[in-house]
Amino acid sequence: MARMRIGELLIKQGLITESQLQEAIEIQKRQKGSRIGEILLQVGMIKEEDFAIALGSQLALPFASYMSGLLKPKSDQSLDKLVNYEFAKKNLVLPLSKNMHSLTCAIFDPMDFFVLDNLKILTGCDLNLIIATKTDLTKSIEEFYVTGGSDSGGDKASHAHKKEQGSLLDQALQKSYVDGERISKVEEKGVTADSELSIDRLIAKAGEAPIVKLVDLVIRQAIDERASDIHIEPFKDRLEIRYRIDGVLYQIPPPAGHLHLPILSRIKILAKMDIAEKRLPQDGAISAKLEDRVVDLRVSTIPTVYGEKAVMRLLDKGAVKLELVNLGYEPKQLEAIRKALDSSYGLFFVTGPTGSGKSTTLYSCLNEVFDPSLNIMTCEDPVEFKLDGVNQVSVRSDIGLTFATALRAFLRQDPDIIMVGEVRDLETAQICLRAALTGHLVLSTLHTNDAPSAIARLIDIGVPHYLLTPSLVMIVAQRLARKLCPKCKEAYESNGLVVGGYKVKSDLIYRSKGCDECNHTGYKGRLVVSEVMGINDEIRTLISHSAGYNELRDAARRNEMDTLFESGMKKVEAGITSVDEVLGITTA
Secondary structure, three states: OOOOOHHHHHOOOOOOOOOHHHHHHHHHHHHHOOOOHHHHOOOOOOEEEEEEEEHHHHHOEEOOOOOOOOOOOOOOOHHHHHHOHHHHHHHEEEEEEEEEEEEEEEEOOOOHHHHHHHHHHOOOOOEEEEEOOOOHHHHHHHHHHHOOOOOOOOOOHHHHHHHHHHHHOOOOOOEEEEOOOOEEEOOOOOOOOOOOOOOOHHHHHHHHHHHHHHHHHHHHHHHOOOEEEEEEEEEOOOEEEEEEEEEEEEOOOOOOOOHHHOOOOHHHHHHOOOOOOOOEEEEEEEEEEEEEEEEEEEEEEEEEEEEEEEEEEEHHHHHHOOOOOHOOOOOOHHHHHHHHHOOOOOOEEOOOOOOOOOOHHHHHHHHHOOOOOOOEEEEOOOOOOOOOOOEEEEEEHHHHHHHHHHHHHHHHOOOOOEEOOOOHHHHHHHHHHHHOOOEEEEEEOOOOOHHHHHHHHHHOOOOHHHHHHEEEEEEEEEEEEEEOOOOOOEEEEEEOOOEOOOEEEEEEEEOOOOHHHHHOOOOEEEEEEEEEEEEOOHHHHHHHHHHHHHHHHHHHHOOOOHHHHHHHHHHHOOOOHHHHHHHHHHOO
């Protein structure tokens, strides 16, 4: 049964009228980000206690008031050490009791999942929540931490010191914008980029409102600007933040260098990583909700000489249509790819460097062949897009779940189609080949410069010719070329232009100019530039005779394969990209 909306529940309980709800909704439209309950409280349409009771009813959580005596934490469990004063006051959270790994706490906003996640990490406990009003919680927190409600001492002098520490970070966002306001530059005493802070202080600082808002703003802006990656990089006397947009890194106005630790700690908390580990690389993941869609972020950290660098890769399935026809392949190339995907068995490789769209192509291929009557299984590191109806497995080398281990298990799972994120070693390659030879269609990726090089790469890692010859059905090599901005691209006459031996056939071609629509880069969006190498009898014969790269390439050209450069120049002739862009990503 669907849960009733809070507005409807308040009307049903007679606490507000329909007209009051509509008035609050109109205010909400003007105050983006505010919730109906907050607005109703702000304008005085409902009492604090009535709203808390109603919210508790909606979420099936108990309500407690100060007068009831239920907001008094147990004094013999050192709860003030488990949840420090700064965190409790800032987030309106009060620990009440602890039993084994379960913590009962009172909270003002049980829908603030960032606070709940931080609290779980801070305490290492599962949470039992009780709702209380802001007024009651504030009073109870002050009583417990400041006026002697806890055994370990919350004397007033100590409280004043803690309060001073808590306020310093609020002022420290130099040259950073939070909710549209510029925060003044103030140096935080004793906190620099390489300070060794205790874990509880790091968590407390990472939970401060300016840091939370700054990290949220960095992620939100990256999503709005179609960035594929966010780089957070510490240097000797500064912190840099860069977005990769359409394959190019752009720097944004950075925050103060001494905010590196709190920012990185906030990201690690969200990604469920170990904030105490600074010496080794780590990986994690974040899910960010943006209006009506969810964007997944893959987080990676690595130690550098000036501190840890973090890179967040944005995976926005809503922004990418996983369909081959939308990627930029020529009609002839699409026909060849679809013919290969119709094969009942065989090896289908997509090659290219990191960030060339190989995974997107493979997912689009899976969408192309998807059928409820087929058992499709994937092994990835990690799973980038979750596909409905497809069994996806994420590699975990730390526990022995490698590509090879997963593939061996797949063959006992009655698969029809198998996708392997990448062939990196001989063992994985051999299992893929044997699966292809025993009636399975296997899709995977390799890191090579072009399609014919993939054969040499497989032989180089130890795959014998006699296994390659009958198993290969298709090799696709690709790059991503930036598309010219349709608003400002500038036409000019080609005048019989010849580039790298290729004579441009179109009389008019285009170059980049720049406008507000494309942030004055001249480009907006990317598409695939590719060479599609179908494996015919001539190429199979050459493979069996250990033919070299040039022979394989010439045979593929006779089979009407366009090179990466030729594919790019056709996009130039179509007015989609520029000559400069093609020369920047391919070799003539």
